[in-house]
Every structure is written in C-alpha cells, then in structure tokens.
Amino acid sequence: MGGICNMQMCPKCSHDNNDTAKFCNMCRTELMGLLGKDEILHSRYRATKVLGYGGFGAVYLAEDTQQNNAFCAVKEMFDNPNWTATERIQNIQSFQDEANLLRSLPHQNLAKVTDVFADGGKQYFVMEFVTGQNLKDIIDKSNVIGGITESQVTGWMIQICDVLEYLHQNNIIHRDIKPDNIRFTPEGQVKLVDFGIAKVFDPRNPDRETDPMKRAATPGYAPLEQYGGGGHTDARSDIHALGATLYHLLTGQCPPDANDRAVQPTIFDPPRNINPNISDNFEQVILKAMAIRQEDRYQTVAEMRDALLGKIASTFPCPKCQTPNPAGSQFCLACQTPFGGVINPFRFQSGKEAQTLSELIALIDQYWDEAKVHLYAGHFANWLSGIGRGDLALEANNISTSVSNQDEGLEQFVQSTGLASPPDLSPSETQLDFGNMFQGEKRDKDIIIRNPGRGYLTGTVSSADAWLKVKTRKFAGNQRHTIAVEIDTKKLSIGAANSSISLKWNGGALTIPVKVDVVERPPVLSVSKTKLDFANIQCGATASRTFEVSNISDGTLQGAVVSNTQNISVSPKNFSVRKGDKPVTIKVTVTAPNQRGKQKETLTIQSSGGVAQIDCEYVVEKPILSVSTTRLDFGTTLKGRKKSRSFTIENSGTGTLQGAISSDSRTVTVSPKSFRTAKSKKT
Incomplete structure (x- = not known):
C-alpha cells in the first residue's frame, strides 16, 4: 500500500475512522478493518468509498490515478487467521481464478476486469465500475405488490438470459444469481456481477468437488443441489436462481429456501396468490424454473427465454372458439379450425391491434420499446409470414440476427417496408x-x-x-x-x-x-535594448553605442528612429525588416554639450508594428585650469648661472585636465612640458 494507513472506512457509511476503533463514530456500525479513505493501492488506485462487503471480501469505489481519476471498482479478498497455510493458498488461488475468469469473458453484460494484483499481503482485482442501481434497489423502492410490471421485467430477463446462455456455453455456472448481483447502467444495460462462487463445470466430470471457498448459497435463490442434496450444480442451478429472482421482482417477496420447500412444499406460495396481476404465462415460467428437481426445470436458458417471450408474443383469437393463437398460425391450437383467408391481427400489450402492415408500422412508432422486443424475438417475422409477406419476414429475421443495436435494427426494418418516412436531420448551421x-x-x-x-x-x-x-x-x-x-x-x-x-x-x-x-499576422516591433549607457564624455567629445531592431511576427516592419535632441544622431534613421530577416543595427552617437553633469535623452522608435523608447544616459565632464601663480621672480642672476622657480597646476573642474607648457624665450626651460591631472589633483 502507499504507506501505513491509520484509518479504516465504515462498511455501511464509508466514514473514515481510526484504525483502532471498534465501531463507526458516525453510524455506530461494527468496523471490519477495511481500507482507509483515500488509501492508495498498487501505487495507482485511490479508495474513496465502500460499495459492498460480505464474508469473503469487500468492494470499493476507487479512482484510477493513471487514467485521469476514472472511477473503477476494486475487490479485496479478506484474510482469515484461522486458515491453514494450505487453505490460504487455495483461497488465494480461488480469488485469482475469479478475476482471470472474468478477464477471459468479453460480453456486453459482464463487468470487465482490468487488473489483478497483491498489495500489503492482500489480494485485489480491478473491474469496470457499473454506475446506476441493482435489482435489489428497485425492489426496495417499489413498496407495493405489483409495483414492478411484467413489461419492465421482460427486457431485463432477456438480457440476463443472454449473458447466462453465453456463460453456460463456456461451461461456467454463476451460482449466485439474485437481485443484488444484477446491476443496471444509466442507459438500461444489465451487468451481471460477483463471480465469487462461480464454478467451471466439466460436463465430463459433473461430480467434481467444489472449492471450499465457493461452497456458499443464498437462501431463497440457491437450488437444493447447491446445498449438497439432490445432485450436482449445473446450468439448471442458475435457472432456478433466475426464477427465484423473477418471483421476488413480481411479488415483492423473497421466495422460501429450497431446503425448507423440499421438507414442507406447502410453504411455497404461488406468485399469482400474492400478485393476481401476474399473467398465467409468467407464473408458469416461474414455477417451472424453480422446480425442486433439476429435471423438472427448463433444461437451458434459451428454453426459459422463449417461454418468457411467449407472454408478449402477438396472438389473435380463433374466430370459432376464441382461443388465443400465435400470429401466423394456420390452424387453431384448440379446435384445429383452419385460418385460410382470415387476417390475423398483431396485438400489442396495450390492446391495440394492427390488421394491415401500414397499421403495424404506425403502432411501432407508438410502442417503440415493445416493438424492439417483437422484432428481435421473431414475432414480426411470424406475423408477416402469416399475411403473405415472406419477403419482409426474411428481412426482419436478417436484421434481428445481424444488427446488434435494436433501435437501429427496428428503424431499418420500418424503412424496409417503404411505408414510413425516414428520420429527418435538422442542423443548427447550414454553413x-x-x-x-x-x-x-x-x-x-x-x-x-x-x-x-x-x-x-x-x-x-x-x-x-x-x-x-x-x-x-x-x-x-x-x-x-x-x-x-x-x-x-x-x-x-x-x-x-x-x-x-x-x-x-x-x-x-x-x-x-x-x-x-x-x-498574415501584423508585424511586431522588437528592440534589443531599452537603455544605452554612454558612461563619461568630456564636453565636446563624442561616444557611440548600438542596438538592434527586429520583426517577431509576419509581414514587413517599417519605421524610423527619432531623437528628441540635437546632441544625439542615429544611423540609419529609417529601417525596413521582413519576417525572417536579420535584425537592423542602429548606431547612436552622442556629442557631449557644454554642460557638466548627468544627462538623459530619449530615442523614440516609431514603426508599423508598434512604438518603443530607448533611454540614452551619459555624464558630461568639463576640466578647468587653475595655476598657483601668474608671475615667477628669479631676482638677480650672474651670467652663465642657472636659477629655478616652480608653480602648481590644478584641475578645479571635472574630468581629466590635459595640456602643455611652452616658453617664448630660449633662456627659459620648463619641465615637464606636458601635464595630465584629474579633478582636485595638483601637478
């Protein structure tokens, strides 16, 4: 795990508690040592909430930090200190088998497993998080008997039958079908979850012993054989559990346990005794699926699905005995009256009937969801054959087997009749x-x-x-x-x-x-400097500096450099720079004025790509000559003799004073003849 965690979530409310606490300080539920909120698993998955728990493990809602914090479900296997070393190895293997089993089963009604790992000595696997609710939630919200209708249940059952048929074809028995383990996406797609006690069934060895960790059963749903009596578990065990789920949905009551029913059959109350609105057909489906003996049940899920669909199959009454007959029948099932020349109406659940193909198309648009079931169950094809439209019956069959999206398939069928306008498209923009x-x-x-x-x-x-x-x-x-x-x-x-x-x-x-x-983007002016420092310049002297002008955008940059004083000159004054050209170098020359001190002048660069300013700074220096005397008196001197006198030169201004001393007489010599002195220095 991502470090030692000192917290644990409540299994009921997911509140974070200290890891030494025994009960949740929020809802007082007994704690189980679950993960702490925001605990990181496998350096990747952040646990945020407890989705469910049981005797063997817990499931958490987590965020995948490597997938933009996308939600996923992480299942954890509990450890049991009472297990022997052999039992622990077997149970870990069983947990990993569940993960690998789901990983090998690509089906739209199964949650995908994406990762399997161990962390902190515990076993985990990661699967697709199915948002929405489960059947148990729906049952709990429907607080009246009959609150859930057969028309609602039919679509759910067809999806569950489809995925069970897929599993059974791969010799896999779920063994825990119940409302809690059937979830729905917001789009209404069923997802079958929790394969914790699933079993790989070997038809060649049906009596193979079940793994100890998988010896479990949910009362009310599990068949007798799952408790160890009456044979081994096989596909018919899932059929029993599915029948019990259907019983619970339509009656609002969990059926009695199979063990109790085997001992005392009268405790089982037929569905219609509880909910009289249940049809005869659905009651027969439930009773047959929940038969105590395996051989008395449907032998395959496909048989059960066909029986369920018989409830909504279109029928028409026999003109002679009024017995309902499937659309397309040539003879009455009861009195054998031939139907030659009789137009068999197609009846929807609402009671509306279609006598003609055009009436059928009109009703399809009114009862779209029901019509999808009719098309994919083959009811339309049967009826079309009965009215002599074998061409459309063949088209309906082809669509139902080749087009997986039922909405698209139904629209394709409607269009094939040539009796309905196609969907229209209206865009918000025509250009x-x-x-x-x-x-x-x-x-x-x-x-x-x-x-x-x-x-x-x-x-x-x-x-x-x-x-x-x-x-x-x-x-x-x-x-x-x-x-x-x-x-x-x-x-x-x-x-x-x-x-x-x-x-x-x-x-x-x-x-x-x-x-x-x-x-093109307009040109943009760029200058290499915003300040030019000319340092110290003596009055009347000159100094030069340079800067560069460039175009950092498209087009051609044109402009000029303007000085605000006669002391500064520039060359060149005008410039033109295209995109990609080398920068233009501008030379700036300052002539120091007859004014001592610090000077600041401004250059303005005006161009088609903007305006910039450059400050020019310099200090003007002006030295001033000062001598200590203006007269040297040598007194009386004998001919041929030499006599010396001296005077001092001082710079009383700024900068450096430079000069020379000369004599207008050959009898007077000077040393030194030149001088150089800074401010306040004497020579």
Whole structure:
C-alpha cells in the first residue's frame, strides 16, 4: 500500500475512522478493518468509498490515478487467521481464478476486469465500475405488490438470459444469481456481477468437488443441489436462481429456501396468490424454473427465454372458439379450425391491434420499446409470414440476427417496408464561416443536430480536407447531438480557403459549406535594448553605442528612429525588416554639450508594428585650469648661472585636465612640458 494507513472506512457509511476503533463514530456500525479513505493501492488506485462487503471480501469505489481519476471498482479478498497455510493458498488461488475468469469473458453484460494484483499481503482485482442501481434497489423502492410490471421485467430477463446462455456455453455456472448481483447502467444495460462462487463445470466430470471457498448459497435463490442434496450444480442451478429472482421482482417477496420447500412444499406460495396481476404465462415460467428437481426445470436458458417471450408474443383469437393463437398460425391450437383467408391481427400489450402492415408500422412508432422486443424475438417475422409477406419476414429475421443495436435494427426494418418516412436531420448551421484567421491559428465551432421527424436517427460525419477536423464522427439517438468542428490553418496558404462537412444519416445526406480567410499576422516591433549607457564624455567629445531592431511576427516592419535632441544622431534613421530577416543595427552617437553633469535623452522608435523608447544616459565632464601663480621672480642672476622657480597646476573642474607648457624665450626651460591631472589633483 502507499504507506501505513491509520484509518479504516465504515462498511455501511464509508466514514473514515481510526484504525483502532471498534465501531463507526458516525453510524455506530461494527468496523471490519477495511481500507482507509483515500488509501492508495498498487501505487495507482485511490479508495474513496465502500460499495459492498460480505464474508469473503469487500468492494470499493476507487479512482484510477493513471487514467485521469476514472472511477473503477476494486475487490479485496479478506484474510482469515484461522486458515491453514494450505487453505490460504487455495483461497488465494480461488480469488485469482475469479478475476482471470472474468478477464477471459468479453460480453456486453459482464463487468470487465482490468487488473489483478497483491498489495500489503492482500489480494485485489480491478473491474469496470457499473454506475446506476441493482435489482435489489428497485425492489426496495417499489413498496407495493405489483409495483414492478411484467413489461419492465421482460427486457431485463432477456438480457440476463443472454449473458447466462453465453456463460453456460463456456461451461461456467454463476451460482449466485439474485437481485443484488444484477446491476443496471444509466442507459438500461444489465451487468451481471460477483463471480465469487462461480464454478467451471466439466460436463465430463459433473461430480467434481467444489472449492471450499465457493461452497456458499443464498437462501431463497440457491437450488437444493447447491446445498449438497439432490445432485450436482449445473446450468439448471442458475435457472432456478433466475426464477427465484423473477418471483421476488413480481411479488415483492423473497421466495422460501429450497431446503425448507423440499421438507414442507406447502410453504411455497404461488406468485399469482400474492400478485393476481401476474399473467398465467409468467407464473408458469416461474414455477417451472424453480422446480425442486433439476429435471423438472427448463433444461437451458434459451428454453426459459422463449417461454418468457411467449407472454408478449402477438396472438389473435380463433374466430370459432376464441382461443388465443400465435400470429401466423394456420390452424387453431384448440379446435384445429383452419385460418385460410382470415387476417390475423398483431396485438400489442396495450390492446391495440394492427390488421394491415401500414397499421403495424404506425403502432411501432407508438410502442417503440415493445416493438424492439417483437422484432428481435421473431414475432414480426411470424406475423408477416402469416399475411403473405415472406419477403419482409426474411428481412426482419436478417436484421434481428445481424444488427446488434435494436433501435437501429427496428428503424431499418420500418424503412424496409417503404411505408414510413425516414428520420429527418435538422442542423443548427447550414454553413460555417470562420471569418479571418491568422496562419497557424486553430478555432472551433459547433453544429447542433436533432431529429424533428419520426424514427431513430443514426449517421456519420466527415470532412473534405485534412485541415478541417470533425471531432464527433458518429451519432445515434433522438437527443440533441453536438458536432465539434475545428479548423487548423497551419498548412493553409494566405487567402480564402473553402471545404465542407458531410452529414449522412439513415434518411438522407447533407453538405455544410465551410470557409475561412487566412491572413498574415501584423508585424511586431522588437528592440534589443531599452537603455544605452554612454558612461563619461568630456564636453565636446563624442561616444557611440548600438542596438538592434527586429520583426517577431509576419509581414514587413517599417519605421524610423527619432531623437528628441540635437546632441544625439542615429544611423540609419529609417529601417525596413521582413519576417525572417536579420535584425537592423542602429548606431547612436552622442556629442557631449557644454554642460557638466548627468544627462538623459530619449530615442523614440516609431514603426508599423508598434512604438518603443530607448533611454540614452551619459555624464558630461568639463576640466578647468587653475595655476598657483601668474608671475615667477628669479631676482638677480650672474651670467652663465642657472636659477629655478616652480608653480602648481590644478584641475578645479571635472574630468581629466590635459595640456602643455611652452616658453617664448630660449633662456627659459620648463619641465615637464606636458601635464595630465584629474579633478582636485595638483601637478
């Protein structure tokens, strides 16, 4: 684990408690030593909530930190200090077998397993988190008998039968079918979960002993053989549990346990005694599925599914005896009256009937969800055969076996009859004008599409050019769809560019023109310096410095350098720089004025890409000569003799004083003849 955790979550409310606590300080539930909130597993998964727990383990809601904190479910296997070393090895292997079993079963109604690992001495596996609720939640919310109807249950049962049939074909028995283990996505898709006691069934060795960790049964749902009596568990054991689940859904009561029923059969109350609204057909399905003896049950899930679908199969009454008969029947099942020349109506659950194909199509739009079941159960095909439309019956069969999306399949069937208008498509934009865009710029626009007509809308979106990208390429359903379109002008030339977006749907096609004008970005001025320091300059002297002007954008940058004083001159004064050209070097020369002290002047660079200023700073120095005397008296001197006198030169100004001393007489010599002295220095 990601370090030692000193906390543990409550199994009921997920409140974080100290790891030494015995009861939750929020809801007083007894604690079980679960993970702490935000505890990190496998350096990746952050536990955030307890989803469920049992005798063998717990399931947590977690965030996958390597997948943008996407939600996932992490299942933990509990350790038991009373296990022997051999039992511990066997139980760990059994837990890993469950994970690997689910990992090997790709099916839309099974939660996907994505990771298996050990952390901190415990075993875990990670699976898809199925949002939504389970059947137990639905039962608990329906507080009246009959609150859940057969029409609701039928669609759920068909999905469960489909996934059980898949498992049984792979010799896998779930062995724990119950409302708690049947979840729903927000889209209504069933997900079968919790394979903790699932068993791989070997038809060649049906009496193989079940792993000790998997010897479990849920009272009310598990069949007699799962308790060790009446044979071995097989596919018919799941059928019993599914029948018990159906019983609970329609009666609101959990059925009595199989062991008790075997001893005292009268404790089992038939479903219609509790809920008289249950149909005869559904009651027969439940009773047969829940038979105590395996041989008295449905032998396959497919048989049970067919029996369930018999409830909503279209029927018509016999003109002679009024017995309901399946659509397409040639003779009455009861009195054998032939139906030649009789038009068999197709009846929906609401009681509405279709005498003709056009009436059927009209009712399909009214009862869309029910019609999907009819199509995929073969009811439409049977009825069409009975009215002499074998061509459409064949089309209905082909669609039901080849088109997995039932909404798309039903719309395809309706269109094949030629009696209904196709879905329509209405876009929010009939053309996209992106206006002016700079070269290399990206920009998005959205197109909102909807179906203002009938039916189920599906389609695709594509673009005519690579620089025009469509982020949403497919759409399905009658809700509003947002089509995101992006233009990338990086590879476009300057000027106008035109393209188009193509929308193709199961009712037509549409082209939306797209245009954009690609323009150059304006030039942008850039100067290498904002200050030039000329240091010290003596009055009247000159000094030079340089800076560079460049264009950091597109186009041609043109401009001039302007000085605010006659003391500063620039060369060149004007410049022109295109994109990619070398910078232009500007030379600035200062002539020191006859004014001592620090000076500050400003240069202004005016251009088509902006304005900049450069400060020019310098110090003007002006030395002043001062002599200690203006007369030297040598007195009386004999001819041929030498006599010396001296005087002092001082700089009473600034800067450096330089000069020379000369004599207008050959009898007078000076040493030194030149001098150089700084401010306040004497020579």
